[in-house]
Amino acid sequence: MRYLPLSTEDRAQMMGVVGVDGIDQLFTDVPTDALNPALDLPDHQGELQVERFMGNLAAKNHAAGQGPFFAGCGAYKHHVPATVDHIIQRSEFLTAYTPYQPEIAQGTLQYLFEFQTQVATLMGMEIANASMYDGSTAAAEAALMARRITKRKKVICSGGLHPHYEAVIRTNSELIDDDVVAAPASPEGQGGIVDLIDDDTSCIIVQSPDVFGHVRDLSALAEKAHAHGALLVAVVTEAVSFGLLKSPGEQGADIVVAEGQSIGNALNYGGPYLGLFAARQKHVRHMPGRLCGETVDADGQRGYVLTLSTREQHIRRDKATSNICTNSGLCALAFTVHMSLLGGQGLHQMAVLNHEAACKTADALGAIDGVEVLNTAFFNEFSVRLPKNAEAVVEALAAKGIIAGVPGGRLWPDDADKDNVLIIAATEVTSDDDIAALAGALKEELS
Secondary structure, X not given: OOOOOOOHHHHHHHHHHHOOOOHHHHHOOOOHHHHOOOOOOOOOOOHHHHHHHHHHHHOOOOOHHXXXXXXXXXXXXXXXXXXXXXXXXXXXXXXXXXXXXXXXXXXXXXXXXXXXXXXXXXXXOOEEOOOEOOXXXXXXXXXXXXXXXXXXXXXXXXXXXXXXXXXXHHHHHHOOOOEEEEOOOOOOOOXXXXXXXXXXXXXXXXXXXXXXXXXXXXXXXXXXXXXXXXXXXXXXXXXXXXXXXXXXXXXXXXXXXXXXXXXXXXOOOOOOOOEEEEEOHHHHHHXXXXXXXXXXXXXXXXXXXXXXXXXXOOOOHHHOOEOOOOOOHHHHHHHHHHHHHHHHHHHHHHHHHHHHHHHHHHHHHHOOOOOEEOOOOEOOEEEEEOOOOHHXXXXXXXXXXXXXXXXXXXXXOOOHHHOOEXXXXXXXXXXXXXXXXXXXXXXXXXX
16 A cells, blocks of 8 residues: 555546546557456565576576677676775765755866866767767767757768667657658768758757768868758767777867767667766756756855756756756766776776777778778778678677677668678777687688
């Protein structure tokens, strides 16, 4: 009765008001076989038996740290210092929620302010918000933000944009009748997006490094977009690349979104991850989410507050710029702790190690007969074309304990041109032995 406080009489009165004779009538539109499907689960067991069963089930998994691992495509295996987990598991951080009352939430507000500063600096932008769910939803919010600014409804997605990001953008944009146009996705390099820009375009959304690993100069795209009154939205799925590549802001981007998982957040199957969002100062009131700002209290002491909260549960209500209900606060803290440990020079050194590992891997695989490396420039991720189906190769190498990468057929299941494409990521945790194991197993599989 703690969670179901209504009595039988209460329920009968409610059903009388809505005009039904019983609970079942409320579900007449739901197929019968979907209401109470038979579940293939064992009968109830004791705690020891359940622990043993679940332990055996978990043992069937192959974790990323159990062998050579080259999967990427938006989720990357990096070393996370033990200090990060130690700090974020402190009770004042682990259990804290939205800092509505600044007088008792100065710690949370300060780290969010520091987080925003780090993100804006990395992206080369003027303002950043206090995080979003993940990179894909941040990209979708960027499209909505561009619509508010330009009052236009045409969104252009680069062919190199991660297809999952494009799918989320379509889901959000089509609900408000926006027109989402995507350039063709080509593993050999992206082109044609410039020709799609016209005076009806609200924004072009371009990823760099793109899903195939190609590094793009966004300057020309930004110039063309601005000539037509459109915005350039830059997408980054690998945050470590900020330590080595020219920032999107320096290349003319108006909005920059990214997945922050790579810094401070270990791989998780499905998340939670961390959306990064930054923009030009002039667009700050169109930004989704919330922003923390620095101020002074009645005694003149430095303090932090929620400066801008444009979410629907605040006073903005139906005029809110976003319906995001919370943010990945703990993941943002992990990002900030790791970035604070690295510093600018540390992130640069980490990025160099990533690039070096990818170069070694590309050289080793490119020397195998039948393997074609498709990239001329990349950061820590690149694509190869194999002489046979990439999914079959990945499965064969997985049986040997090697996670070889992400097959193109998994991301583009209806595009036969991607069936032999394998997308491979290497990071600072990739060892020479890992590279040798991948190259040896791949050579054997293709022979």
